[in-house]
Amino acid sequence: MxxxxxxxxxxxxxxxxxxxxxxxxxxxxxxxxxxxxxxxxxxxxxxxxxxxxxxxKPSDAGTNVKVNKYIWNASLDVLNFLPVESVDPFSGVITTGYGRPPGGGSAYRATILVSDPALEARSLNVALQTRNGPVSTATARAVEDAILARARQLRVADARF
Incomplete structure (x- = not known):
């Protein structure tokens, strides 16, 4: 003791x-x-x-989507001939498989990154490639321009309602 x-x-x-x-x-x-x-x-x-x-603390990760919905939908509209392999709206990445455009001979696949909620060209990045490698920057820029033009059309149509 x-x-x-x-x-x-x-x-x-x-x-x-x-x-x-x-x-x-x-x-x-x-x-x-x-x-x-x-x-x-x-x-x-x-x-x-x-x-x-x-x-x-409560986390808001994953609750707010940080991509522009018009660019997102326009990307899916313009590249609708490509089979979608994966989509992640939280990171803004769309990955497609190989597909042939209507009236085209080469098969393409794309990876699209929508990185910003703004409807601007800097919010969109498209990486295209064929089975032989990446496409020219002019082709990728033409696809980006087509996506942005379609996104503006979708925004205008949405504003009417």
């Missing part, structure tokens, strides 16, 4: 040291000089401000 009573003060001191090492405190600064911490440190006021507790 003598060893148990002498161990209590040691356990109490060890617990106090462990709690004091956690820092934090109840004040605004938490006992640390937040301005002297490196950027990105959880307690830094100049960093990102993220901490381990951010995992418990």
């Amino acid at each position: 003598g060893t148990l009573t002498s161990a209590k003060p040691i356990l109490a001191i060890a617990a106090a040291l462990m709690l004091s090492a956690c820092g934090g405190g109840f004040g605004a600064g938490g006992g640390t000089n937040a301005g002297s911490l490196p950027p990105g440190h959880p307690e830094s006021t100049t960093g990102t401000g993220s901490s381990i507790w951010d995992i418990f």
Whole structure:
């Protein structure tokens, strides 16, 4: 029993040291000089401000689609002769398989990236290729122009309603 009573003060001191090492405190600064911490440190006021507790905050990732719906639909309209292999509206990527355009001889496949919610040319990137390799930049630009023209038509038609 003598060893148990002498161990209590040691356990109490060890617990106090462990709690004091956690820092934090109840004040605004938490006992640390937040301005002297490196950027990105959880307690830094100049960093990102993220901490381990951010995992418990509600996340809006995946709830808002960040692509332009007119460019998205126009891409599917203009390249409707290509079989769609995969679509991801959250990242804005449409991947197609090989297909022949009406009246064309070569088979093409495309990867379309709609990267912005704005109806602008910078929001669209089209990568076309044939079985022999990538197509010329003029051909890819002509397809992008056709998609953007169709997107404008869809927007105008949507504004009428």
